[in-house]
């Protein structure tokens with residue numbers, strides 16, 4: 131992949147479809163703001179039951195009200211989910227498995243970028259822990275329900291930033307050497323490798339998986355950006371996407387009927403996109419899968 135982005139890639143990918151999701155249930159992590167909130171608003175307008183999985187219930191309530199008012203859909207619920215704590219992830223999944231008859235779309239959207247070094251409740255480096263491991267565990271805990279609900283889809287928000295890092299198998303928690311941009315890159319590369327492995331393991335189950343780069347989007351994600359990137363941000367700002375534009379590829383992956391035939395790919399601007407060679411390394415994807423299971427203390431073959 132080259133880091134040269136065309137104008138089409140910055141603005142593009144508007145997608146329009148009148149497809150409905152009545153009777154379908156969608157979970158969106160980090161649905162209280164940014165891309166997740168706009169995804170929730172759109173899918174609510176298509177009639178889906180939306181489960182907003184958020185760490186801050188007060189913020190989520192404001193977004194829930196807005197989405198209900200806008201879409202006229204009252205079937206929007208909030209559930210507490212803190213992806214930086216495996217206890218919270220397990221509690222969330224337990225409630226979903228008990229209360230929901232089906233989950234048709236799981237959107238692993240929540241994320242943090244370039245924060246100062248910190249660790250999750252379980253001792254994982256924060257960006258790898260939240261962006262990859264938290265969603266890995268969440269998906270594991272919901273996979274039987276997703277299989278029973280097939281055809282169903284898993285959408286994983288990655289980024290063009292997957293090229294900023296590599297998977298450091300010997301220092302996955304960046305304990306020896308932390309570089310916030312590289313650690314974000316590692317987590318977003320892990321998102322693509324996870325999607326590829328998932329697609330293989332879910333072959334013939336009716337559950338499909340898609341990785342997404344939403345574009346460069348004006349959201350709160352950039353709150354921890356360093357000065358260099360903030361300057362770059364200012365330069366490209368006129369070409370960045372609004373959150374509504376940034377949500378289009380996720381919505382496309384959730385709704386487009388033709389995508390039932392595809393799984394494991396990387397999408398941007400509502401079409402397949404090219405990722406780096408490291409993101410197509412199936413041997414590394416397998417090693418990452420094993421390491422993720424080991425770190426989380428789970429068996430998932």
Ligand SMILES: NC(=O)C1=CN([C@@H]2O[C@H](COP(=O)(O)OP(=O)(O)OC[C@H]3O[C@@H](n4cnc5c(N)ncnc54)[C@H](OP(=O)(O)O)[C@@H]3O)[C@@H](O)[C@H]2O)C=CC1
Nearest residue numbers: 160164165185212213214240241287289346347349350351
């Ligand atoms: N914006 C961009 O340019 C790009 C974004 N992406 C990806 O898109 C996704 C959405 O990002 P975007 O909307 O821009 O970012 P925002 O910062 O606007 O939203 C991120 C969401 O994730 C939630 N979140 C963060 N940490 C946790 C946690 N520990 N547990 C649960 N939820 C958490 C936030 O909650 P809270 O509000 O409480 O902080 C918020 O709801 C991310 O995965 C990001 O990596 C990819 C490429 C570019």
Ligand SMILES: CC1=C(/C=C/C(C)=C/C=C/C(C)=C/C=O)C(C)(C)CCC1
Nearest residue numbers: 133134135289290291346362363365366
């Ligand atoms: C200045 C500049 C760029 C700016 C990149 C930025 C600002 C990227 C932000 C990415 C984010 C926020 C990713 C989140 O996952 C490009 C496009 C590489 C092209 C060359 C010039």
